[in-house]
Amino acid sequence: xxxVTQSPTHLIKTRxxxxxxxxxxxxxxxTVSWYQQALGQGPQFIFQYYEEEERQRGNFPDRFSGHxxxxxxxxxxxxxxxxxxxxxxxCASRFSGLAGERNTGELFFGEGSRLTVL
Amino acid sequence: xxxxxxxxxxxxxxxGAIVSLNCTYSNSAFQYFMWYRQxxxxxxxxxxxxxxxxxxxxxxxxxxxxxxxKYISLFIRDSQPSDxxxxxxxxxxxxxxxxxxxxxxxxxxxxxx
Numbered sequence: 552x553x554x555v556t557q558s559p560t561h562l563i564k565t566r567x568x569x570x571x572x573x574x575x576x577x578x579x580x581x582t583v584s585w586y587q588q589a590l591g592q593g594p595q596f597i598f599q600y601y602e603e604e605e606r607q608r609g610n611f612p613d614r615f616s617g618h619x620x621x622x623x624x625x626x627x628x629x630x631x632x633x634x635x636x637x638x639x640x641x642c643a644s645r646f647s648g649l650a651g652e653r654n655t656g657e658l659f660f661g662e663g664s665r666l667t668v669l
Numbered sequence: 670x671x672x673x674x675x676x677x678x679x680x681x682x683x684x685g686a687i688v689s690l691n692c693t694y695s696n697s698a699f700q701y702f703m704w705y706r707q708x709x710x711x712x713x714x715x716x717x718x719x720x721x722x723x724x725x726x727x728x729x730x731x732x733x734x735x736x737x738x739k740y741i742s743l744f745i746r747d748s749q750p751s752d753x754x755x756x757x758x759x760x761x762x763x764x765x766x767x768x769x770x771x772x773x774x775x776x777x778x779x780x781x782x
Contacts, residue, residue: 593675596768609769657718658715660705660714
């Protein structure tokens with residue numbers, strides 16, 4: 552059973568460029584969220600996708616956008632890259648069918664895409 | 670002030686020691702409390718989750734939540750070198766059922782032989 556897979560694992564961009572990161576959720580999962588983890592910090596929530604729509608968004612500018620495909624995979628796009636966008640970008644997935652108290656918030660994370668902006 | 674505060678460490682203990690990791694929080698709406706372990710250059714993996722207040726035990730790990738004090742703890746008994754990692758506390762509001770977790774900064778733990 553494949554877990555959450557992300558690509559690419561590492562990439563280097565220059566300021567002003569655009570980047571696309573990709574994520575395939577764990578088998579059976581239908582909701583995907585993205586987190587940014589700067590060095591020495593905990594992950595910060597960017598947004599969540601479910602049924603191909605953005606459902607929740609954290610405190611990130613519009614330069615950060617995403618997409619979810621019918622097969623539940625997802626992309627994270629970042630435009631006009633800044634030096635401060637250098638971070639580990641984590642994708643996490645969950646099965647949405649758990650309601651109420653059974654919605655424990657258990658997320659399965661991928662190993663991340665490490666972005667360096669020069 | 671951050672919603673979740675966690676001492677970044679590093680924390681160094683001898684093998685076999687009992688480890689205590691802690692987080693405090695300010696948002697009363699948090700209902701789910703989790704501990705994730707993150708090895709270097711890897712994604713976080715869920716260790717424990719607790720709903721509301723109380724204790725939960727799983728093998729060598731015990732999670733405690735005290736909502737009245739807004740304080741959560743993770744205890745690791747008989748610590749092993751393989752426990753060396755960064756431990757992240759995470760919290761979630763029950764409203765909306767979404768995927769937004771609020772994490773602490775993580776505590777770096779090293780268990781030495």
